Amino acid sequence: MSLKITSVLRKYTMAIALIVIxxxxxxxxxxxxxLPQNINNLISQNAYVxxxxxxxxxxxxxxxxxxxxxxSVVCFVGGIGAVIMQKNxxxxxxxxxMMIGGLLVxxxxxxxxxxxxxxPFIATLAGMxxxxxxxxxxxxxxxxxxxNTTFLNVFGGGSDCYIPDIFHGKDMxxxxxxxxxxxxxxxxxxxxxxxxxxxxxxxxVQPLYTELIKVxxxxxVVIWIFYKLANYKGLPTVLxxxxxxxxxxxxxxxxxxxxxxxYAVGGNEKATNLxxxxxxxxxxxxxxxxxxxxxxxxxxxxxxxxxxxPTAGNCYEMxxxxxxxxxGASAYGGEGSVFGIVIGALIMGVINQGMSIMGVNANxxxxxxxxxxxxxxxxxxxxxxxxx
Amino acid sequence: xxxxxxxxxxxxxxxxxxxxxxNVNFQVEEGEIHALxxxxxxxxxxxxxVLSGIYPHGTYEGDIIYNGEVCQxxxxxxxxxxxxxxxxxxxxxxxxxxxxxNMFLGNERGTKNAINWNETYGxxxxxxxxxxxxxxxxxxxxxxxxxxxxLVEIAKALAKNAKLLILDEPTSSLNETDSRALLDLMLSxxxxxxxxxxITHKLNEVVYVADKITVVRxxxxxxxxxxxxxxxxxxxxxxxxxxxxxxxxxxxxxxxEIGEVNMEVKDWTVFHPIYAERKxxxxxxxNVRKGEVVGIYGLMGAGRTELAMSIFGKSYGSTITGxxxxxGQTVNLKSPREAIDAxxxxxxxxxxxNGLVLxxxxxxxxxxxxxxxxxxxxxxxxxxEYNVAVEYKNKLKTKTPTVEQSVGNLSGGNQQKVLLxxxxxxxxxxLILDEPTxGIDVGAKYEIYCIINDLVAEGKSVVMISSELPExxxxxxxxxxxxxxxFVGEMKASEATQENIMACIIQxxxxxxxx
Numbered sequence: 001m002s003l004k005i006t007s008v009l010r011k012y013t014m015a016i017a018l019i020v021i022x023x024x025x026x027x028x029x030x031x032x033x034x035l036p037q038n039i040n041n042l043i044s045q046n047a048y049v050x051x052x053x054x055x056x057x058x059x060x061x062x063x064x065x066x067x068x069x070x071x072s073v074v075c076f077v078g079g080i081g082a083v084i085m086q087k088n089x090x091x092x093x094x095x096x097x098m099m100i101g102g103l104l105v106x107x108x109x110x111x112x113x114x115x116x117x118x119x120p121f122i123a124t125l126a127g128m129x130x131x132x133x134x135x136x137x138x139x140x141x142x143x144x145x146x147x148n149t150t151f152l153n154v155f156g157g158g159s160d161c162y163i164p165d166i167f168h169g170k171d172m173x174x175x176x177x178x179x180x181x182x183x184x185x186x187x188x189x190x191x192x193x194x195x196x197x198x199x200x201x202x203x204x205v206q207p208l209y210t211e212l213i214k215v216x217x218x219x220x221v222v223i224w225i226f227y228k229l230a231n232y233k234g235l236p237t238v239l240x241x242x243x244x245x246x247x248x249x250x251x252x253x254x255x256x257x258x259x260x261x262x263y264a265v266g267g268n269e270k271a272t273n274l275x276x277x278x279x280x281x282x283x284x285x286x287x288x289x290x291x292x293x294x295x296x297x298x299x300x301x302x303x304x305x306x307x308x309x310p311t312a313g314n315c316y317e318m319x320x321x322x323x324x325x326x327x328g329a330s331a332y333g334g335e336g337s338v339f340g341i342v343i344g345a346l347i348m349g350v351i352n353q354g355m356s357i358m359g360v361n362a363n364x365x366x367x368x369x370x371x372x373x374x375x376x377x378x379x380x381x382x383x384x385x386x387x388x
Numbered sequence: 389x390x391x392x393x394x395x396x397x398x399x400x401x402x403x404x405x406x407x408x409x410x411n412v413n414f415q416v417e418e419g420e421i422h423a424l425x426x427x428x429x430x431x432x433x434x435x436x437x438v439l440s441g442i443y444p445h446g447t448y449e450g451d452i453i454y455n456g457e458v459c460q461x462x463x464x465x466x467x468x469x470x471x472x473x474x475x476x477x478x479x480x481x482x483x484x485x486x487x488x489x490n491m492f493l494g495n496e497r498g499t500k501n502a503i504n505w506n507e508t509y510g511x512x513x514x515x516x517x518x519x520x521x522x523x524x525x526x527x528x529x530x531x532x533x534x535x536x537x538x539l540v541e542i543a544k545a546l547a548k549n550a551k552l553l554i555l556d557e558p559t560s561s562l563n564e565t566d567s568r569a570l571l572d573l574m575l576s577x578x579x580x581x582x583x584x585x586x587i588t589h590k591l592n593e594v595v596y597v598a599d600k601i602t603v604v605r606x607x608x609x610x611x612x613x614x615x616x617x618x619x620x621x622x623x624x625x626x627x628x629x630x631x632x633x634x635x636x637x638x639x640x641x642x643x644x645e646i647g648e649v650n651m652e653v654k655d656w657t658v659f660h661p662i663y664a665e666r667k668x669x670x671x672x673x674x675n676v677r678k679g680e681v682v683g684i685y686g687l688m689g690a691g692r693t694e695l696a697m698s699i700f701g702k703s704y705g706s707t708i709t710g711x712x713x714x715x716g717q718t719v720n721l722k723s724p725r726e727a728i729d730a731x732x733x734x735x736x737x738x739x740x741x742n743g744l745v746l747x748x749x750x751x752x753x754x755x756x757x758x759x760x761x762x763x764x765x766x767x768x769x770x771x772x773e774y775n776v777a778v779e780y781k782n783k784l785k786t787k788t789p790t791v792e793q794s795v796g797n798l799s800g801g802n803q804q805k806v807l808l809x810x811x812x813x814x815x816x817x818x819l820i821l822d823e824p825t826x827g828i829d830v831g832a833k834y835e836i837y838c839i840i841n842d843l844v845a846e847g848k849s850v851v852m853i854s855s856e857l858p859e860x861x862x863x864x865x866x867x868x869x870x871x872x873x874x875f876v877g878e879m880k881a882s883e884a885t886q887e888n889i890m891a892c893i894i895q896x897x898x899x900x901x902x903x
Contacts, residue, residue: 201771257759257766264756267745274703274742275757276725334747
């Protein structure tokens, strides 16, 4: 029994750390961190971290490989979009072009990494320079505004980037609350359906009380967040995109063959190859996904800022990498989860925002970020040592 | 008799949840070669780690008395200072450094701030001469073979002024000739008064070199046999190791009908992937019949693994020529995937390096080579995958609480079973098993043999590559003998003896260097 509790604690250490951090700031900001508006900002400001980290996770799974270029690609894609939207091209065509841009970057980098065996660090370092440069070329060094309101509203920029309330609630956004309730209901049904089917087939299941606690905590937190958002302006559109990305990538990593191959290549590439799996395709797949996510992040970042500029996306790749590692992805590959990166991204986001509200000097905020990354890894290394 | 140089008294070492050593008593006399034998996990290595200070004093109970004084080693350096030097199973050399640099790594010659290279290499050459290695100490370690690397390890130990040398599985990666040379070297050290402890699985080596044999079982020393009092046979040692008499090391196979030719390989030649002019496999012809166990015997480095991997979808070698027929059809398998689809399976000799994803569970490893078997349209059915893993766990009697256990935590024998399960799940007609019992204990070996018998009873064919003669003779229907890349003999198992197999090899060895 006591053994089980420690193993649960270990599994959810970072989630617990997140709760502790939130409580810390809740006290030190006099409740400011959990104001509806701040929760809304936390999501909107860190949207790119969730999206990029999802793509980055796939790369890291294949063996601790990272993509240094994705920050530059965010800028590059935003630049392309801003330039073509200036020319009054249909917004959806523009969005498609931006996503294709991200995809092509993924194919470009994936090809060199997977088929020519250029080390990912170097291939993407080259990309980091080249795409930053190309963004400058496209924008000719200037900032370009984006005025298309459809684009801004759909991708979480401007002042109307919220799902309109179809019920016209008086004090709060009822649609937002309803969406939260539906999401939680679906979640609960899925958990228990899979539990019942596992029980029926007499598989081992985790004890009922731990499952109940887990479901209860997640449900309460989700409903509570939606309640808070409902009390502000409602459901931000960007949250829909984040949720979509996280759901898709959870599914890919957990349920698909390709997802399994990512873990297998990171765990033992030779054995995977001899099992009839072409590891080159696996690398290629990972970097294509990274490219696509860079494209989407580029769209979200441009929409949020309402403009594209040559310095956009600077160091975003590092935020994504940090979110993965804080979230428990192994620097050697083969380990990590989407749930983990969500926690990782939230920890960084909360610390950033908490310190801003507390009025900590911005220079110190970066120092703290660095220390948090280090602490997370130290903790990971130590707890792994104990396991042995 | 000589005086007792080392005595380990009432040693007890516990890890969380496990008692690895339970009140062990162990005595070594000066100038003898003492063999420590036991199944995997019996506690041999733990005992030696206690002795050498890897587990510092205080983490275990009991006393170590060396040369009459009680020792409390805190770290490896402490025991090395006393002349107790351990050579680990995995070679601990840096490939990119020279022999001399490796030998004095952490023990550099010269002053505090500068290394004296002349002294380093001069000294190194001196020790190399002592171990009979005719290489310059300025050669890079990666440029010499594993046999020579093992000698470098020993020279390195000598350079530390070793008086008690502990060798942990020193021959596990050596071929027969190199192994014999190493054992002879040990015997010559003994003449000069060195005391040695050898841990090994190879009982013929134990019988060859040991003066005394201590058997460890389940964390306790069971008995110490004196080889000079009366002849100790391998069977006698096995009896001590497993605690019962094993009457037959190889299970009988009866009533398996050998059918028509299943696989035929003709004029198969493979070149080295890097040194493209070097033939690794030279014009090999062989065939396998349904329901047959074909043994391929050869020393390590004979090209057996290279042959198997080149057949298995060209996963080894550069230019490969020759033809291959499966069930009368000529096939050209270009990747492991195509080989698997052609119902071929290759179970690697290197289960940790090439076989298993150690950090992942038994379930994940079992399905890895046949993911289509547990998924629809790219989506994995985890329930089905779980069922498959459990089915094979029961069938092969894999010892584990659950199939969610990560493979890295299993013993060698159980890992081998998971690897077999993975390939059996691809439903092959022909299984190539490369050293299927390497590094696993006697009990598990027997179980693997039973699995092989079950496989051929189902009408599958098994090609078993092995460098253990008794195993090849005991398990095969037909034996091919391989040497220096060529097949140099073929015989029925009923006609094979250790003598005539070795004779084939000796006759065919064309004056290559025997280092």
